[in-house]
Amino acid sequence: MLLEIKDLRVKAEDKDILKGVSLSVNSGEVHAIMGPNGSGKSTLARILSGHPGYEATGGTVTYDGKDLLEMEPEERACEGVFMAFQYPVEIPGVNNSYFLKSALNALRKHKGLQELDAVEFLQVIREKSQLLEMDQSMLHRAVNEGFSGGEKKRNEIFQMAVLEPRLAVLDETDSGLDIDALRVVANGVNSLRSPDRAIIVVTHYQRLLDYIVPDFVHVLSDGRIVRSGGKELALELEDKGYGWIDAAAGARA
């Protein structure tokens, strides 16, 4: 088991958001987390990545046999956890390729590998940027600065391709993408599917799952996973909308 979440409770600024989430993910699997806005999808992604604004008040998260919640964000990244942000932040003054090189070398150093020099790094970059049909000029701009919504998302997956994580959490990577960009990004993600890697795709819409076909689908509502199933569950949600979940949640409350 690569990731095991047990009865996880999370709060932010005194608001209880996740109210007991359990999820098991094996290497090689793709899990989709769906759910209405405000159900806690991004909170789940953030607590996995170590965001300082979110606090686990109960439950456990075990990643590769270790207590993930005890680890600093950079340690998690070095151990192979990657989060593609829903809203990637702009960092003026920091060159995109300098940033990526620092990140890649931090990971390599952690693994006891030699840091890449400029030439070797460029080789990696060239190969991966083709995968995502990236315009080379994006590499020379400041991190996400002035990028369109779609460019930001593409840049996230590009980073994923370069950093080669063992667990990737993609938070609404589909939003802001037109259909062509969606296809490119999804192809990128699919090419990164591997028996050694698990991917958690967080999405509001089923559309992305036409391209990135999940092994499992979970529905999150009001901080709880209310249903789990195979890929057909996504289609059912597409058909019925989220209304029935809210109704079910209402009935439970």
Added chain:
Amino acid sequence: MAQVAERHGTYAADFEVFRTTPAFGPEWLRDARTAAFARFLERGFPTSKDEEWKFTNVSPIASTEFRRVTGGPRVTAAMLEPFLYGKTFRLQAVVVNGRLSSELSSLSDLPEGVTISSLADAMTAQPPLEGPSLKTDHPFVLLNTAFCEGGVFVHVEPKAVVTEPIHVVFVSAPGAAPALVAPRLFVVAGEQSQCSIVETYAGVGESAVLTTAVTEVLLGPGAMVDHVKVQRETATAFHLASTFVHLYRASTFTSQAITFGGRIARNDITATMAGEGAECTLNGLYVADGDTLVDTHTTIDHAMPHCPSHEIYKGILAGRSKAVFNGKIIVRPDAQKTDAKQTNKALLLSGDAGINTKPQLEIFADDVKCTHGAAIGQLDDDQLFYLRARGIGQHDARNILIHAFASDVLNGIAHEAVRARLEEVLVEKLHLPS
């Protein structure tokens, strides 16, 4: 006045001694010095009641007896090495305690059209150049005028294009006693000439020093001057500097001023757009820690039409350091079509650091564009988290963001080696892990 004179007794005594030396200069200079010193005694050091000095308490300066240095310790090339930039500059004028050192300078094979000489010689040989520095009432400029013994004069002939940059190094090297150092740089760029000047203020020794630096740049019509000022004196230094830039028609002045502090570092920079179509860029970065106070007062005086001015000032404040930024833009009635932009940002790295900042727009023309923005803040948590979430350690992440903050000023420095060295100094200064 007698009382004030008494309080400044050591200055008066030193001035009397200086008066008897040849360096006191020819008649016009003797008169200028005497008038300046009398005026200084009359007004004394500024107090917090002076509007321009409200937040900068100079009482540690007023209460110290700074003496004119006559000998001073021997400064060797090895001592200067950390302040130079390898072999970047072939043309280098080194001024120790206000006097040009022929031993440490390298000024052979000057490019065509440029003269670099001791300002003392220039002042003796030439009729007086009535620059704005001789008309001001600024107390530290008055002190400089009274005590300045040399410094550097750079003259670029009309149409001369000097591609090789000129490095002027001012070293403050006090002996056992606190020292008064009065360096001066005077640059005259003739019509349609072009040159690039780097000023570095270095400090060696441990005693306190009062450096009353004056830099004056006159740009003839169509002249272009690229200017860098690096201030890196010791932690016990008081750097009280005034820069006067006078731009005639269609001339261009670009400046990046990098200040690393001392106890008090005050920069008064005045650029006067005295001709139509002149363009001026005044950028600056100051980095302070400990108990340093960095005060920047800039004035861009738009006297003529069609002059763009650009100004970006950035401060990085750690420890208990304090900063003052006052950016004045004057647009006089004739200065239609002025386009003035000013940005002032400070990054506070500790809860005890602070800044007083004030834009001051005085606009008397109607068809003008003037924009200004100020921002004070800490490192951005979301940016820090983003970097850390990609595996970059907390210290490195902070480091990257601090460099990014400084980058738009540092990147304006054309000399790669200077930029690289300053990045290192930034890291050392803030004790960032490199």
